[in-house]
Amino acid sequence: MSSSKLSCDNMFRMTSTMVVAFLIAGMISGCRSGVDFRKIRGKSTSDVVTLVSKPRPPQLDVILVIDHSSSMSGTGGTDPRGLRVSAAKYFVDALSKRSSAEVPCRVGVVNFGTSASRETSCGLMSLSDRAQMASLLGCLRVQNLTYTNFLDALRLADNFMRQGGAYKPGHRPVIVLFTDGAPEDPRHLTHEQYFSEIREFVEANLVPNNCDLYVIGIDVKGVYWPKDEPLWSNLARGKDRLGRTYAIKRIDDLYSSFNSIYRDILGIPHVKQDVVTGPQEFTVDPYLEQIEFHIFPETKVRLEVRRPSGELVVPDPAKGVALTKTPSYDILTIANPEHGKWRYALSSGKGKVIVFRNPIPVQMKLLNPEFVHPQGKALLLRAAFLRRDETEVKEVPGYPLRLTGRIIPPAEARAQGAKDTYVEFRNGKKGIFFADKAVTDTNFTGTWQINLEVIGGQKYKATSIHRIEVQPIPYLEIVSPAYDAHLPYSNGIDILCLLKLKGKPINPEDTFATHPNALMLASLVDSPFGPVSGGQFLEQVPGKVGVFAGRLERPVRSTGDYVLAVRLQGQDKVRGRTICDTQFTVFHASPTIWQNLLIYSGRTALVIAAIVCLILTYIVVRILWLCAQVIAFLRRALRATAAINGQVRVSPSGSAENPYRPFTVPLINRKWGKVRLPKWHQAPGKLIFIGATDRAGNEIEIGYRMGAFGFDVRRLQRGGTPVRIGSRDSAHEISY
Incomplete structure (x- = not known):
């Protein structure tokens, strides 16, 4: 009993201590995590800023500058078959396959010789527009324009870029120049003078606008390019630009150079070209958006491509497989190719096939900041x-x-x-x-x-x-909740923002024609349970420059990351333009211990309640058991009619050969219905109990061997008849 009681007491004390500790810690944590600033309730609206908005990729603007000097055309020319035009069309065709809302692309053409004129060239055309695409391809034709005036060609390309807005934020300008000779025009300047004026023009116009310059030089005899390549390379390669130079000795290699530039400007990994003459394996890496096969058969052969499973790839737009056929090449595109070992095979004919394999990876797309960012x-x-x-x-x-x-x-x-x-x-x-x-x-x-x-x-x-x-344009800054902050559960989000220009708070009425309380819209764009619709306008705090505050009435009752967006949009007071800026902040919400126990965590409360119920049930059962024991004890005590104290003369029975003499022993107080004799007074043999009855009520004599701890009188008593202890001749009556 004592051990059970101690265990119950310990459990009760432990539970009480834990509850008190949790409550104190919860109160301290709740006080520490509170947000203390003025709460202003702004006007609610159904508008919302979207987190998973489609990224706006930069507009790719490419000007092809193609050399049509006399050395290119005619018998003995570098390109008598006009492959420079075919290769340029291939480059445009490849870009058109990628041009979409995902990667918007425009291409223009500058055909130059002694000069570069608008009549023989065309400005930036959208590859997604069929009419503009047809007009662009019409400009790609073989011409004979005498000299090689690079400066005039670059000036016209720069003019097309400016006219098309290619130097504005959100555009990526690229110039691809193809030539077979050194600069020359009717002025007949020195080589150094030509490149000096070209360098001045590039540094004054292309470099400040981050225009990438790619130069492809064909030099069959190796006469001019070793001297010109370092000069072009210095112009093409810059700290903030991705341009480069390519040297080819055969006009047939022009396709490879254009494909390399195509990969470079689109961020496609460079893979060595495949020369297929029979069955051949290649590995397709994971995380590919699609894979392109630019197929150039040198003879009448047919190329097959098989997946890792052995399945033959056949054109099927429903499965993301598209095939474009031209007289010179084919472009096979496969969307979401599986990772593993693929195979080439020649299904008919003999010969070789050159394949430019372009694995187009899934690239990260920038969502924030936007193209124009506030200073x-x-x-x-x-x-x-x-x-x-x-x-x-x-x-x-x-x-x-x-x-x-x-x-x-x-x-x-x-x-x-x-x-x-x-x-x-x-x-x-x-x-x-x-x-x-x-x-x-x-x-x-x-x-x-x-x-x-x-x-x-x-x-x-x-x-x-x-x-x-x-x-230097106005922008907003979210002060609260801070980025990566940890907040407790609440019924709303308190927001504090600043309106700044060049890092300093400004008065909105000095800059915007829009009312200050309609400038900033806050919304919860992501949470552990998904996006939350609706938004809240923030209001200007009176007496504080550039300070806006408000409360977004959106419950924060789930543990996890929350993304809050605040969008600034207003009309410029001076220029009349619309100024927009969006700021995101990510904070983590989790309940305090106080909230877990008392308010928001229902599951924790149920578990604690169940534990308390089990403890109380155990305590009640133990109390009832102890009460039953006490009642049983009292009943036995009341039934006792006499004490068994005193001395009793005991005459143990013995055999005729070995009789025992009577002796006197003290009787110890009764306890739990037993009569005990001290161990040192035990006598060998049996005591005779006279007056005991059997179940039928017949009196019997029972012999009982005395043990070390006494004997139980209740085992001998029948029907309330007194039992005598002793021998036949001398006995002491026990009433119990």
Whole structure:
């Protein structure tokens, strides 16, 4: 009994201590995590900022500058068959396969010789527009234009770029120049003079606008290119540009050069061309959006492509397989190819087939910041890693994913000591990722470059390059909830924002024609239970410059990450333009211990209640058992009619040969119905109990061997008849 009682007491004390400790810790935690600022209830609206918005990829604008000098055409020319035009059409055709809302692309053509004129050229045309595409292909024709005036050609290309808005934020300008000779025109300047004026033009016009320059030089005899290549290379390659030079000795290699440029500007990994003469295996890496096979048969042969399962690839748009056939080449495109070993095979004919295999990876797409970023506002990258159908990219075993980024400041900032910033993307949900840190020093205006890189294991890598313009425009800054903050459960979100320009708070009435209380819209765009519809306008806090506050009445009652978006949109008071800026912040919500026990955590409350009920049930059962024992004890005590104290003369029975003499022993107090004799007074032999009755009521004599701990009188008593202890001659009556 004593051990059971101790166990119950300990359990009760332990439970009480735990509950008190939880309550105290919960009160302390609740006080510490509270948000303390003025709450203003703004006007509610059904508008909402979208988190998983489609990224706006940069507009790809390419000008093909093609040399049509006399050395190109005619008998003995570098390109008598006009393959430069066929290769250019192939390049345009390949780009058109990629041109869409995903990768918008425009192409223009500058045909040059002694000069470059608009009559023989065409400006930027959309590859998604059939009419413009036809007009573009009409400009690609063989011509004979005498001299090689590079400067005039680059001027017209630059003019087309400016006319088409290719130098504006959100565009990526590229010039691809193909030539077979050194610069020459009717002025007959020296080689150094020609390249001096070309360099001045490029540095004054192309470099400031981040226009990439690619130069393909064909030099059959190796006469001019060894001297010109270093000069073109210095112009093409820059710190912030991706241009390069290509040297070919056969006009047939022009397709390969154009394919290499195609891969370069689209961020497609460079894979060595396949020369197929029989069955041949190749490996398709994971995380590919699609794979292209640019097939150039040199003889009348037919190429087959088989999947890892052995299935023959046949054109079927429903399965993502498309085939484009031309007299010179075929382009086979397969969407979402499976990872593994694929096979080539020649199904008919003999010869060889040259295949440009272009594995197009799933690239990270920049969602935030936008093409124009406010000066002084921190750069927090947000990117999407999704397939074209907006589905999430699943990790492939053996190719663990790592998503990283590199933020490169302008050349002016780097000259003053600014460093590149490396970030890693985390908090991935539904293919949307946030950088683990922000770039806070964005006081330098100009072009910033952002490189996004996807690494899958040690063999897979895909890089996409984005450029943004940092300009002095108003922007907002979310003060509360802070990025990566931990907040308790609540019925709403308190929001505090600042309106800034160049890093300092400003009065909205000095900049915007829009009413201050209609400038900022806050909405919860993602949560553990999905997006939440509706938004809330923030209101200007009276007496504080550029301070806006409000409360978003959206319950925060699930543990996990929440994404809050605040969008600034208003009309510029001076220029009349619309200024937009969107800021995201990610915070984590979790209940305090107080909330777990008393308010929000119903499951925890049920578990605690069940434990308390079990403890109480155990205590009640133990009390009832003890009461039953006490009642039984009292009943036995009341039934006792006499004490068994005193001395009794006992004459143990013995045999005739060995009689025992009577002796006197003290009787110990009765306990639990037993009569005990001290151990040192035990006598060998048997005691005779006289007066005991059997079940039928007949009196019997019972012999009982005395034990070390006495004997139980209740075992001998029948029908309340007194029992005598002793021998036949001398006995002591026991009433019990």
